[in-house]
Amino acid sequence: MSSLEDGFAAEKLFAQGYSYTYDDVIFLPHYIDFSTDAVSLSTRLSRRVPLSIPCVSSPMDTVSESHMAAAMAALGGIGIVHYNCDIAAQASIIRQAKSLRHPIASDAGMKLPEFEISSLDAFSPSSFVFVTQTAGTMTTPKLLGYVTKSQWTNMNYEQREMKIYDYMKSCDFCVPWDIDIEKMEALLEDKQKGFVVLERDGETVNVVTKDDIERVKGYPKSGPGTVGQDGEWMVGAAIGTRESDKERLEHLVNAGVNVVVLDSSQGNSLYQLDMIKYVKRTYPELDVIGGNVVTTYQAQNLIQAGVDGLRVGMGSGSICTTQEVCAVGRGQATAVYKVCSIAAQSGIPVIADGGISNSGHIVKALVLGASTVMMGSFLAGSTEAPGAYEYKNGKRIKKYRGMGSLEAMTKGSDQRYLGDTAKLKIAQGVVGAVADKGSVLKLIPYTMHAVKQGFQDLGASSLQSAHDLLRSNILRLEARTGAAQIEGGVHGLVSYEKKSF
Structure with missing residues (x-):
């Protein structure tokens, strides 16, 4: 590298043996020759599910039920309904989401x-x-x-x-x-x-x-919604890899589900490989997304089994303690870049799942190769998230819990962690609360505009353009020291009020 050359190519930066997360890296700006409005964020969730915006709600029981799924579809993204409930309840949520032509979640x-x-x-x-x-x-x-x-x-x-x-x-x-x-x-x-x-x-x-x-x-106008061939909102659903999930899948298909996500904290397993093959054999027109994975080896196994999309992330969620409890996982920026590098060779879209706290994290995930980002805490506490609002110390809040928390596991989510009901349950998540964020019908449009500004600074007018610039080594990155991360945020003030929009 010339002494006058700025930064590192992604291939070199992520080959140094460090596990980087989003805040550890920063992109260097490129050349702008188009307006923010010229940036297109259209993408694919999986092989045959197109989206207008790269946003996916996480299959968590405090995030994605009918109102969230309908709102995400209306905005041009998609919601993945959780399966921490009985089969009939999950199918009912799918049907209701498709019936919410106007995704208005009442404040009452x-x-x-x-x-x-x-x-x-x-x-x-x-x-x-x-x-x-x-x-x-x-x-x-x-x-x-x-x-x-x-x-x-x-x-x-x-x-x-x-x-x-x-x-x-x-x-x-x-x-x-x-x-x-x-x-x-x-x-x-x-x-x-x-x-x-x-x-x-x-x-x-x-x-x-x-x-x-x-x-x-008073909300911003939404773009094209994610609508299926039946003229109703497209809705995804999570399932597990047990024998009973085959019956669950049948009911979800009858309810009109458009894509299924095999929900596991570590997706490179015999159970998931068998389920992928079952889904593709039984419902060949239904896209199936596998995961979660963080390495190229894991990704290759699922791609060879026939997945239509991959979900990347292990221990990167704000309420997830997998890395702490099991000493297994990977920094999310490294995981996204590595898996996307191998998935791109087979044309498999990748969902960056977890670690999203702001619009800058979304920009980083997408430019590093992801086709979409899956969000839990970012959407929790919104009007459309399940659960009732409460007041604590004068603040309006909603419960938010990890699917690896003991509270969620008692309802059945332990199978996501390959748990056995006859054995001890070990928590890989926590229960918490988040402040009221208002409606995602307002939050997401503003967030997407900020993402477009990030793409403009990088000289990328689309996701494909960003991926091409990264792989051709035109876009450069650097690792950030702790001091640089502090400098890049709000600092040196006695007090301040931070508003995103």
């Missing part, structure tokens, strides 16, 4: 029938509390009734101590699931009802309030 609280409202906080920020068979989301299509803020305020103290089921009002204002949003808004104005229930085949699909519609109207 969803409570169980035995819930007792103790303060007006239960209504915040909405004027309604809806009574459902499951708290937190509308995943189970059964809406029982509702309570208004004014109704509760006018009740005496003895009445307020009753369970909401005893004084709720019934919901009698239903409209078809595929109604235009303009007609929905007009009906709400005409009926002076405050909310509307959307139904499909006699089952509740969603509930939308006037406030919800006003809020959504």
Whole structure:
């Protein structure tokens, strides 16, 4: 290398024996000859699943259920529904996601029938509390009734101590699931009802309030949605590699699933290789994504078995402790570059799964070779994430847990870690909470614009262009010292407020 040459080629940087994560490396800027709006982020999730944006929601039970899957599809990405539930429940989530033509997740609280409202906080920020068979989301299509803020305020103290089921009002204002949003808004104005229930085949699909519609109207306009041949949102689902997952797969296919992800923390196993071959033999038109992998050897085994996509990452998630507990894994930047280098030779798209905390991490993952990024914590706490909001120290939060946590394992996720129900369970994840992020319908468009700015700085107008520039050694990288990482972030201030948009 000439003494005047800047940085290192990726091939040389990642051959030094270090396990780098995203913050450890930095790209050097290239030449700009196009506008930010000229950057295209269209890509592929797998061989036959195209996306307008490279965003995938992680199959975690505090991240991806029906509202998240529908919202991600509406934005041009895709959601992968978790399987930490029984077969019927997962199939129901798939069907509901496809029925959410307008992916509006209500700000209203969803409570169980035995819930007792103790303060007006239960209504915040909405004027309604809806009574459902499951708290937190509308995943189970059964809406029982509702309570208004004014109704509760006018009740005496003895009445307020009753369970909401005893004084709720019934919901009698239903409209078809595929109604235009303009007609929905007009009906709400005409009926002076405050909310509307959307139904499909006699089952509740969603509930939308006037406030919800006003809020959504202020979000950035979405690009082309991810729509399947049936005209409905494309939705993915995770499954395991046990014999019972073959029955699960059959139900998911009947529910209309568009792609399946074999969900394992270490995907290079006999069990996964056998399942890949089973899926491709039984449902040849269904794309199957294998993983997780972090080495070229692992990737080659899954590619030879017939996968249509790969998922990369081991121990890189914010709530994952696999590297700490098992001493196995790899820094995510190194893992993405190495696996993408081998996958590209077979035309296999790669999902960079885990370690995404900001738009810069997304840029790095994509430029290093990934076709998409899978996000858990980045999307957790959003309006569309499963679970009910709570307040802690004045902050509005939602629970977020790793699928390797003992709490998640008790519901069945231990098979992701090749666990056996007859043996001891060892946690490879934690349970935590994240702050309210608002709607992904706002978060993702702003994030994608920041990613486009990163691509512009690198002189790459598309993912393919970025990959070509990297492999031709035109794009250069350097490792960052600890001091350089501090310098690259906010520093030297007494106080500051950090907002992404």
